[in-house]
Amino acid sequence: MIRRALALIAAAVLLTAADDPKDYLKDPAQEERARSLFEQIRCVVCQNESIAASEADIAHDVRMLIREQIAAGRTDKEIKQHLYDRWGDFILLRPRFGARTALLWITPFAIVLIGGGLIFLRRRDTEAGAAPAETELSAAELKALKQLQNNPPDKLAQ
Amino acid sequence: MKRWLVFLPLVFLLAAIALFGLYALGRSTRVEPNATVGKPMPEVTAPPLEGGPPMTLSSQVQGPALVNLFASWCAPCVYEAPYLDKLKARGARIVGVAQKDQPAKTAAFLSRWGDPFALVLDDREGKATIDFGATGLPETFVIDSKGVIVAKHTGPLENDAHVEALLAALEKAD
Numbered sequence: 001m002i003r004r005a006l007a008l009i010a011a012a013v014l015l016t017a018a019d020d021p022k023d024y025l026k027d028p029a030q031e032e033r034a035r036s037l038f039e040q041i042r043c044v045v046c047q048n049e050s051i052a053a054s055e056a057d058i059a060h061d062v063r064m065l066i067r068e069q070i071a072a073g074r075t076d077k078e079i080k081q082h083l084y085d086r087w088g089d090f091i092l093l094r095p096r097f098g099a100r101t102a103l104l105w106i107t108p109f110a111i112v113l114i115g116g117g118l119i120f121l122r123r124r125d126t127e128a129g130a131a132p133a134e135t136e137l138s139a140a141e142l143k144a145l146k147q148l149q150n151n152p153p154d155k156l157a158q
Numbered sequence: 159m160k161r162w163l164v165f166l167p168l169v170f171l172l173a174a175i176a177l178f179g180l181y182a183l184g185r186s187t188r189v190e191p192n193a194t195v196g197k198p199m200p201e202v203t204a205p206p207l208e209g210g211p212p213m214t215l216s217s218q219v220q221g222p223a224l225v226n227l228f229a230s231w232c233a234p235c236v237y238e239a240p241y242l243d244k245l246k247a248r249g250a251r252i253v254g255v256a257q258k259d260q261p262a263k264t265a266a267f268l269s270r271w272g273d274p275f276a277l278v279l280d281d282r283e284g285k286a287t288i289d290f291g292a293t294g295l296p297e298t299f300v301i302d303s304k305g306v307i308v309a310k311h312t313g314p315l316e317n318d319a320h321v322e323a324l325l326a327a328l329e330k331a332d
Contacts, residue, residue, distance in 0.1 A: 045293055090193075
């Protein structure tokens, strides 16, 4: 019972926007390529949904455009460029690395590097702070130690 | 460790809340792509609304002019109709490109809400929406005398400031 309910929920979640099967590319390999591209292209009216998932009219139009271009023998890269020329970085769910997107790509790594660097520096500082304890005893301390060794206090001597 | 450092996370939290409240809440999160601004107007071929052989949009625009993408099924297009009329009254040349519409419906729309267009092309497949890099309807593009897109307005024209901005862009595009 529960298993069936879960299967239904999974089916509902995985259900992607449906095109008329007669619009599919004849070659299953090409259709597969088209679908993997759909996952990478943003629906421009939905703000944060791929065209694979969107029911919007324009998402359908872009899906058909991608199918047309695949049928015409264009490469994935050429098709993405075709869309990029029209909508810019916004169209790609994984934006390209460039002057405008550098901050987006670099910031997480910068935070990890800066944080790691700070932790490293702190650790080195505390180790440096603890270091004097490991240095050799001063002359006065050595003398006191020797005295203790030669004349242990009564309680320790027992 | 200094005591006040304990409050540092709280300070960051308050700063984040302030940033959200004062900046982010008042800002539209809607992205308005403008990748086609600065590029030549795309080649769109469609028949005129009143019928006849297909013509290229670029041969009809004769900039500086505005290209307005609209449709009879687009509610915000009704909202912006009076502002397009104002633009026409101020001397702007506006070419309309009807998107994914039946010619009869487009004609009915224009007779009901006003026809500010020097010419309307009937782009049944909505190719212009894609090739202009639009994200919905309506969108208005400013085309200069060389046929280059120099500015755009995303969404409906909603006030006189939008009208003035387009007129200023047209002036500059001369």
